[in-house]
C-alpha cells in the first residue's frame with residue numbers, strides 16, 4: 001500500500017525549519033517560525049516556569065489520567081486570564097474550558113465540534129491567515145471561505161471591505177478572528193473597529209471563533225483582550241482557542257485551551273458535553289505537565305508577578321527589534337518606506353517582500369522567511385540585524 005505514494009508538500013512553516021536545520025551555511029538566520037529568541041539568539045525556559053516545574057516535581061504524587069477536558073483549576077485560570085477575573089462570563093458560569101494540546105489542538109476540536117453539531121456550518125477566515133488554518137478546518141470537514149483583511153497597497157486593514165463581507169455571513173456560520181497580533185500581518189483592528197465588527201456579529205448572529213495565540217505580546221495582557229471583550233456582552237456566544245506556547249515559552253509542552261461561552265450555565269453544559277465527545281474520539285484527554293505549569297504560575301502571586309515581568313521583557317525586546325529593523329533597513333539603503341512595520345504588533349512583520357525575493361534571501365543569504373514575506377521579528381537580534389537588512393536591501397534592488 002505504501003508503494004508509489006506521491007510525497008505531500010512540505011509544511012509552509014514547520015517544513016522551512018526542517019530545511020533550515022539541514023542548511024550547512026554558518027551565517028543562516030531562521031525568521032520563519034514564530035518562536036521567541038532572546039538577545040543571544042536562544043529560546044530560554046522562563047525562570048518563573050522553571051520554579052513552577054520544581055514545585056510540581058516535588059508535589060506531584062500521581063500520573064493518573066486527567067479528565068477529558070483537563071483540570072478544573074486550569075480551566076478557571078484560563079478564563080480569568082482571557083476575560084479578567086471579575087468578568088460577567090465567569091460570574092454567571094456560562095463558559096467551560098478544555099485543556100487542549102496547543103492552540104492548534106483547540107482549533108481542531110472547535111472544527112470537529114462545529115462539523116458534528118452544525119454540519120452545514122461554513123468557516124470564514126481572514127485573507128490572509130495563518131497557513132495552517134485552512135488545513136485544520138478542512139481536516140475537520142468544514143467548507144472554507146475568506147473575508148477581506150489586508151490592503152497590500154496601504155499596508156493596513158481593508159476595514160470597509162471586511163465589514164461589507166461580514167454583513168453577508170448568515171447565522172449558523174462561524175467566523176475566525178485573531179484576537180491580537182494578527183498572524184501573518186501583525187495588523188489588528190482598532191478598538192472602534194472591533195466594536196463595529198462585534199455589532200455586525202451580533203446582528204448577523206454568526207458564531208465568532210477567536211484564535212488567541214499571542215496574549216500579552218501585543219500591548220499587554222489586558223490591553224490585548226480589549227477587542228475580544230466587545231464580543232463577550234451578556235447573551236453572546238463564542239469560542240476561544242488560546243495558547244500558552246508563546247507568552248509562557250511553552251512551545252513543546254503543547255498547552256492550549258478551547259473555551260466555549262454560551263448564553264447561560266445550562267446551555268454551556270450541554271454544548272460543552274459535545275466538545276468532550278470530540279476530544280474523547282481524538283486524543284482522549286490532555287497531557288498534564290504544561291497545564292500544571294500555567295496553573296501554578298497564574299495562581300501564585302509571586303510567580304505570576306515574576307512571569308509578568310518576563311513577558312514584558314519579551315514584548316519590549318520584540319518592539320525594540322521592530323524599530324531597529326526599520327532603522328537598519330534605512331541605513332542599508334533598502335528601497336522603500338518601511339515605517340509601516342512599526343505599526344504592526346506581535347511577533348510578525350508582514351514585509352511586502354515577494355515570493356521570489358523571499359526565495360533569493362533563502363538561497364543566496366541563508367535568511368529563512370515564510371513565502372508570504374512574513375518575518376519573525378522575535379527571531380532578530382542586534383548581532384544578526386545588519387547582515388539581515390543588508391541582504392534584504394540587496395534583493396530589493
Ligand code: LMR
Nearest residue numbers: 013014032033034130183
Ligand atoms: C507560526 O505561525 O510560526 C507559529 O504559529 C508556529 C506554527 O505552528 O506555525
